[in-house]
Amino acid sequence: MAYEFVPFELERIMSIWENQVEINLSESGVHPMTLGELVDEPALLDELMATELNYPQTNGSVELRQTIAAMYPGATADNVLVTTGCAQANFTGLVTLMSPGDEIAILMPNYQQIWGIARNLQLNVNTFSLKEETGWSVDVDELNRAVTDRTKLIAVCNPNNPTGHVMSSEEMDAVVAAADRVGAWLLADEVYAGAERVSDEQTPSFWGRYDKVLANGSMSKAYGLPGLRIGWTVTTPELAEEMWARQDYITIGNTMLGNKLAAYALSPEVRPRIIARARNYIRKGYANFENWCARHEGLFTLVPPQAAAIAFVRYHRDVGSIELIDRVISEERAYMVPGAHFSGLDHHLRISFGLPKDYLEDGLDRLYRVLSQY
Ligand SMILES: Cc1ncc(COP(=O)(O)O)c(C=O)c1O
Structure with missing residues (x-):
C-alpha cells in the first residue's frame, strides 16, 4: 500500500x-x-406487515425525500439523497467532491470520521478549532488561516460532537464567509440538530445560508433511531445526483422499512x-x-x-x-x-x-x- x-x-x-x-x-x-414506542398506530402496523421487503427507490422513497425536504426551507425532493446513516452521507460527500491532493479544512474537535476519510483519500488537511477557553466557540482567526485559495471543502459539525457546542449566528456567518471567499463547498454534519438542551429552537442549518452546502443529518441522534440506519444529505440537485451515482456502487440504497419508518417519524404529526x-x-x-x-x-x-x-x-x-x-x-x-x-x-x-x-x-x-x- x-x-x-x-x-x-x-x-x-x-x-x-x-x-x-x-x-x-x-x-x-x-x-x-x-419499534413499539415509535409505531403507535394500528393502521401503520398493518401497512408495515404488508410491506414487501423489496429494494426501495435507491435514492430514497419520494415520500421520505419530500418529508426531509420539508424541514429545509426551499428544498424539494430533488435536493435530497437518502443514505445509510449520516456516516454514509459524509463519506459519499467526500468521495464525490474530493480527489487525492485536494485541500480540506476541518473543524476540531469533531467526530473523527471526516478527518479519517480525508487522510485516507490523501487530501491535504488543515484544521481550525473550537476553543475551550471561549466556551468551545470557533476560533475565527484559525478558521481564516485554515481556509486558503486551494480549499475545496470546509467540514463542520454543528451541534458539535464531542463538545455539544452550538454555533452562534456570528460563528456560522464566519464559516460561510470563509467558504464564500474561496468558493469552497461546505459540509455541515448536523446530526445532533433537534437534540438541544438549552433551547426549544432547533439549531439552524447551514442550508439556505450559502449555495454550495451539504447539510447532512440522520435518524440516529435527535430521533433515537440509530438502528434504522437512515441518513440524508440535502444539497444541490446536481450534487445529490452525483452522490447517488457513487451510492449505486456502495450500498445501492437503504431498506423499504427504513424508508417508511423514517418518513413516519419525520412527519409533522409525529416528529x-x-x-x-x-x-x-x-x-x-x-x-x-x-x-x-x-x-x-x-x-x-x-x-x-x-x-x-x-x-x-x-x-x-x-x-x-x-x-x-x-x-x-x-x-x-x-x-x-x-x-x-x-x-x-x-x-x-x-x-x-x-x-x-x-x-x-x-x-x-x-x-x-x-x-x-x-
Ligand atoms: C457527528 C456525527 N456524525 C455522524 C455520525 C454517524 O451517524 P449515523 O448513525 O447517522 O451514521 C455520528 C455518530 O456518532 C456523529 O456523532
Missing part, C-alpha cells in the same frame, strides 16, 4: 467495548426507541413527540450529571453542552485518558470515550448522560474510584 490506512479508532473501540462493559457512558445519542422525548432525556440526564459533578468539586472542568447527550469534560488528575479508561474498563467494567481519540485532546473525557439516573451515577462512581487514585 502506498500510504498507511488510518483506522476509525473512535468508532471501532466504542463498538468493541460498548457491549462488553456493564456501564456504557460512550453513546452520543439518547436511549434508542423501541414533535420524538424530539420532545430526546430533549427530555437530555435535560433530565444533564441535571443528574451536573449534580454528580457538584458533589465531586474540583474533579472536572465542564463547559455546559448546549446540545447532544454528551459532555466533554477536562479532568484534573495526572493520568492520560487512554491509560485512565483502560483501567476503568478492566477494573470497573465501565466505558467512556478518552479525549485522546479526538485528535489528542488528552485529559478530557466524553461522557454520555442521556441515560437513567442510577445507571449514569453508577458509571460516574466507577470512573471516580479510578480517578481518585491519582
Whole structure:
C-alpha cells in the first residue's frame, strides 16, 4: 500500500467495548426507541406487515425525500439523497467532491470520521478549532488561516460532537464567509440538530445560508433511531445526483422499512413527540450529571453542552485518558470515550448522560474510584 490506512479508532473501540462493559457512558445519542414506542398506530402496523421487503427507490422513497425536504426551507425532493446513516452521507460527500491532493479544512474537535476519510483519500488537511477557553466557540482567526485559495471543502459539525457546542449566528456567518471567499463547498454534519438542551429552537442549518452546502443529518441522534440506519444529505440537485451515482456502487440504497419508518417519524404529526422525548432525556440526564459533578468539586472542568447527550469534560488528575479508561474498563467494567481519540485532546473525557439516573451515577462512581487514585 502506498500510504498507511488510518483506522476509525473512535468508532471501532466504542463498538468493541460498548457491549462488553456493564456501564456504557460512550453513546452520543439518547436511549434508542423501541419499534413499539415509535409505531403507535394500528393502521401503520398493518401497512408495515404488508410491506414487501423489496429494494426501495435507491435514492430514497419520494415520500421520505419530500418529508426531509420539508424541514429545509426551499428544498424539494430533488435536493435530497437518502443514505445509510449520516456516516454514509459524509463519506459519499467526500468521495464525490474530493480527489487525492485536494485541500480540506476541518473543524476540531469533531467526530473523527471526516478527518479519517480525508487522510485516507490523501487530501491535504488543515484544521481550525473550537476553543475551550471561549466556551468551545470557533476560533475565527484559525478558521481564516485554515481556509486558503486551494480549499475545496470546509467540514463542520454543528451541534458539535464531542463538545455539544452550538454555533452562534456570528460563528456560522464566519464559516460561510470563509467558504464564500474561496468558493469552497461546505459540509455541515448536523446530526445532533433537534437534540438541544438549552433551547426549544432547533439549531439552524447551514442550508439556505450559502449555495454550495451539504447539510447532512440522520435518524440516529435527535430521533433515537440509530438502528434504522437512515441518513440524508440535502444539497444541490446536481450534487445529490452525483452522490447517488457513487451510492449505486456502495450500498445501492437503504431498506423499504427504513424508508417508511423514517418518513413516519419525520412527519409533522409525529416528529414533535420524538424530539420532545430526546430533549427530555437530555435535560433530565444533564441535571443528574451536573449534580454528580457538584458533589465531586474540583474533579472536572465542564463547559455546559448546549446540545447532544454528551459532555466533554477536562479532568484534573495526572493520568492520560487512554491509560485512565483502560483501567476503568478492566477494573470497573465501565466505558467512556478518552479525549485522546479526538485528535489528542488528552485529559478530557466524553461522557454520555442521556441515560437513567442510577445507571449514569453508577458509571460516574466507577470512573471516580479510578480517578481518585491519582
Ligand atoms: C457527528 C456525527 N456524525 C455522524 C455520525 C454517524 O451517524 P449515523 O448513525 O447517522 O451514521 C455520528 C455518530 O456518532 C456523529 O456523532
